[in-house]
Amino acid sequence: MPKKDGFFQGFRGKQSYLVECYWQWQFTQLNEKLAKNQLDMMIVVLADNQRKNFDYVTALFEEESYLYARNDLADKIQKNNFSLENQRINIGTYSSEIMYQLIDVDKINNIKLYDGWHVESGLLLVLAGTHLSFLPTHLIENNQFQQQVVALQPKKWHFKSQFSLVLKNHQRSLSPAALAFHNCLMNLQNG
The missing domain is CATH 3.40.190.10 (Periplasmic binding protein-like II)
Structure with a gap:
Protein backbone atom coordinates (compact mmCIF):
# COMPACT_ATOMS: atom_id res chain seq x y z
CA MET A 1 0.00 0.00 0.00
CA PRO A 2 1.47 3.38 -0.93
CA LYS A 3 2.27 5.98 1.66
CA LYS A 4 -0.04 8.97 1.67
CA ASP A 5 2.61 11.43 0.42
CA GLY A 6 3.52 9.34 -2.61
CA PHE A 7 -0.12 8.69 -3.34
CA PHE A 8 -1.04 12.39 -3.40
CA GLN A 9 2.08 13.39 -5.34
CA GLY A 10 1.41 10.70 -7.93
CA PHE A 11 -2.21 11.76 -8.25
CA ARG A 12 -1.31 15.43 -8.63
CA GLY A 13 1.19 14.47 -11.31
CA LYS A 14 -1.50 12.95 -13.54
CA GLN A 15 -2.35 15.81 -15.90
CA SER A 16 -4.59 13.77 -18.20
CA TYR A 17 -7.47 13.47 -15.72
CA LEU A 18 -9.64 16.33 -14.65
CA VAL A 19 -11.31 15.27 -11.44
CA GLU A 20 -13.12 17.15 -8.75
CA CYS A 21 -12.85 15.36 -5.45
CA TYR A 22 -14.71 16.56 -2.41
CA TRP A 23 -13.38 15.28 0.89
CA GLN A 24 -16.56 15.08 2.91
CA TRP A 25 -16.61 13.39 6.22
CA GLN A 26 -20.33 12.99 6.51
CA PHE A 27 -20.27 9.31 5.73
CA THR A 28 -24.03 8.98 6.13
CA GLN A 29 -24.84 11.49 3.41
CA LEU A 30 -22.28 9.98 1.07
CA ASN A 31 -23.52 6.48 1.80
CA GLU A 32 -27.09 7.49 1.02
CA LYS A 33 -26.04 9.14 -2.25
CA LEU A 34 -24.04 6.07 -3.22
CA ALA A 35 -27.01 3.82 -2.47
CA LYS A 36 -29.30 6.02 -4.61
CA ASN A 37 -26.80 5.95 -7.52
CA GLN A 38 -26.19 9.69 -7.11
CA LEU A 39 -22.46 8.99 -6.70
CA ASP A 40 -20.25 6.51 -8.50
CA MET A 41 -17.74 6.26 -5.69
CA MET A 42 -16.52 7.84 -2.49
CA ILE A 43 -13.21 8.08 -0.70
CA VAL A 44 -13.83 7.67 3.01
CA VAL A 45 -12.58 6.25 6.26
CA LEU A 46 -14.75 3.26 7.08
CA ALA A 47 -15.18 1.74 10.50
CA ASP A 48 -14.74 -2.03 10.53
CA ASN A 49 -18.49 -2.56 10.94
CA GLN A 50 -19.19 -0.38 7.86
CA ARG A 51 -17.00 -2.35 5.44
CA LYS A 52 -19.47 -5.23 5.30
CA ASN A 53 -22.10 -2.91 3.77
CA PHE A 54 -20.18 -2.60 0.51
CA ASP A 55 -19.13 -5.11 -2.12
CA TYR A 56 -16.39 -3.00 -3.70
CA VAL A 57 -13.97 -1.49 -1.19
CA THR A 58 -10.31 -0.87 -2.01
CA ALA A 59 -7.84 0.36 0.60
CA LEU A 60 -5.96 3.39 -0.76
CA PHE A 61 -3.66 4.68 1.98
CA GLU A 62 -3.25 5.15 5.72
CA GLU A 63 -2.88 8.48 7.43
CA HIS A 158 -2.42 9.78 17.68
CA PHE A 159 -4.08 7.10 15.58
CA LYS A 160 -4.05 5.77 12.02
CA SER A 161 -6.96 5.85 9.62
CA GLN A 162 -7.41 3.73 6.52
CA PHE A 163 -8.78 5.68 3.56
CA SER A 164 -10.72 3.50 1.14
CA LEU A 165 -12.31 3.83 -2.25
CA VAL A 166 -15.90 2.57 -2.22
CA LEU A 167 -17.76 1.91 -5.49
CA LYS A 168 -21.52 1.87 -5.93
CA ASN A 169 -21.22 -1.26 -8.06
CA HIS A 170 -18.59 -3.09 -9.98
CA GLN A 171 -16.26 -0.82 -11.96
CA ARG A 172 -17.99 -1.85 -15.23
CA SER A 173 -20.99 0.25 -14.14
CA LEU A 174 -18.99 3.45 -13.58
CA SER A 175 -19.45 6.54 -15.72
CA PRO A 176 -16.53 7.26 -18.09
CA ALA A 177 -15.20 10.03 -15.83
CA ALA A 178 -15.50 7.87 -12.72
CA LEU A 179 -13.83 4.94 -14.50
CA ALA A 180 -10.92 7.20 -15.52
CA PHE A 181 -10.60 8.40 -11.92
CA HIS A 182 -10.81 4.81 -10.63
CA ASN A 183 -8.12 3.68 -13.08
CA CYS A 184 -5.91 6.60 -12.08
CA LEU A 185 -6.23 5.68 -8.41
CA MET A 186 -5.53 2.01 -9.08
CA ASN A 187 -2.47 2.89 -11.20
CA LEU A 188 -1.13 5.04 -8.38
CA GLN A 189 -1.78 2.33 -5.84
CA ASN A 190 -0.08 -0.37 -7.92
CA GLY A 191 2.93 1.58 -8.94
Missing part, protein backbone atom coordinates in the same frame (compact mmCIF):
# COMPACT_ATOMS: atom_id res chain seq x y z
CA GLU A 64 -1.98 9.56 10.95
CA SER A 65 -4.12 11.93 13.00
CA TYR A 66 -2.81 13.81 16.02
CA LEU A 67 -4.28 15.97 18.76
CA TYR A 68 -3.46 19.54 17.66
CA ALA A 69 -3.57 22.89 19.43
CA ARG A 70 -2.66 26.40 18.37
CA ASN A 71 0.89 27.21 19.48
CA ASP A 72 -0.03 29.54 22.35
CA LEU A 73 -2.57 27.09 23.78
CA ALA A 74 -0.13 24.20 23.32
CA ASP A 75 2.46 26.13 25.40
CA LYS A 76 -0.05 26.55 28.24
CA ILE A 77 -1.01 22.86 28.13
CA GLN A 78 2.64 21.81 28.09
CA LYS A 79 3.40 24.04 31.11
CA ASN A 80 0.46 22.37 32.86
CA ASN A 81 2.01 18.91 32.40
CA PHE A 82 -0.21 18.19 29.38
CA SER A 83 -3.34 18.22 31.50
CA LEU A 84 -6.48 18.51 29.37
CA GLU A 85 -8.58 19.68 32.29
CA ASN A 86 -10.76 22.69 31.42
CA GLN A 87 -9.99 22.29 27.71
CA ARG A 88 -12.52 22.26 24.89
CA ILE A 89 -11.84 19.31 22.63
CA ASN A 90 -13.40 18.55 19.28
CA ILE A 91 -14.26 14.85 19.41
CA GLY A 92 -16.15 13.55 16.47
CA THR A 93 -15.87 12.41 12.90
CA TYR A 94 -15.18 8.86 11.90
CA SER A 95 -12.95 7.92 14.84
CA SER A 96 -14.64 9.38 17.90
CA GLU A 97 -14.41 6.11 19.83
CA ILE A 98 -10.63 5.93 19.57
CA MET A 99 -10.37 9.65 20.40
CA TYR A 100 -12.28 9.10 23.64
CA GLN A 101 -9.95 6.24 24.53
CA LEU A 102 -6.75 8.08 23.67
CA ILE A 103 -7.42 11.08 25.86
CA ASP A 104 -9.13 8.96 28.54
CA VAL A 105 -12.13 11.27 28.81
CA ASP A 106 -13.56 9.57 31.91
CA LYS A 107 -10.49 10.45 33.99
CA ILE A 108 -10.42 14.17 33.18
CA ASN A 109 -12.34 16.67 35.27
CA ASN A 110 -14.04 19.62 33.68
CA ILE A 111 -13.42 18.65 30.10
CA LYS A 112 -15.68 20.22 27.47
CA LEU A 113 -16.29 18.00 24.48
CA TYR A 114 -17.53 19.30 21.16
CA ASP A 115 -18.96 16.82 18.67
CA GLY A 116 -17.77 18.35 15.43
CA TRP A 117 -18.28 16.17 12.40
CA HIS A 118 -16.02 17.75 9.81
CA VAL A 119 -12.28 17.68 10.40
CA GLU A 120 -12.13 21.00 8.58
CA SER A 121 -14.29 22.60 11.29
CA GLY A 122 -11.93 21.07 13.86
CA LEU A 123 -9.04 22.78 12.10
CA LEU A 124 -10.82 26.14 12.26
CA LEU A 125 -11.46 25.70 15.99
CA VAL A 126 -7.77 24.88 16.55
CA LEU A 127 -6.64 27.89 14.49
CA ALA A 128 -8.98 30.10 16.53
CA GLY A 129 -7.27 28.86 19.69
CA THR A 130 -10.55 27.85 21.30
CA HIS A 131 -10.34 24.05 20.99
CA LEU A 132 -8.07 21.08 20.58
CA SER A 133 -8.86 18.64 17.81
CA PHE A 134 -7.62 15.39 16.33
CA LEU A 135 -6.69 16.27 12.75
CA PRO A 136 -5.32 14.19 9.88
CA THR A 137 -1.83 15.18 8.82
CA HIS A 138 -2.87 16.16 5.27
CA LEU A 139 -4.80 19.14 6.66
CA ILE A 140 -1.69 20.43 8.39
CA GLU A 141 1.10 19.38 6.04
CA ASN A 142 -0.57 20.23 2.73
CA ASN A 143 -1.56 23.68 3.88
CA GLN A 144 0.47 26.34 5.63
CA PHE A 145 -0.52 25.58 9.20
CA GLN A 146 2.70 23.94 10.47
CA GLN A 147 3.83 27.26 11.95
CA GLN A 148 0.52 27.90 13.74
CA VAL A 149 -0.32 24.57 15.34
CA VAL A 150 1.47 21.78 17.15
CA ALA A 151 0.66 18.16 17.87
CA LEU A 152 0.36 17.53 21.61
CA GLN A 153 2.18 14.44 22.85
CA PRO A 154 2.35 12.94 19.36
CA LYS A 155 3.55 9.54 20.58
CA LYS A 156 0.55 9.26 22.91
CA TRP A 157 -2.33 11.11 21.23
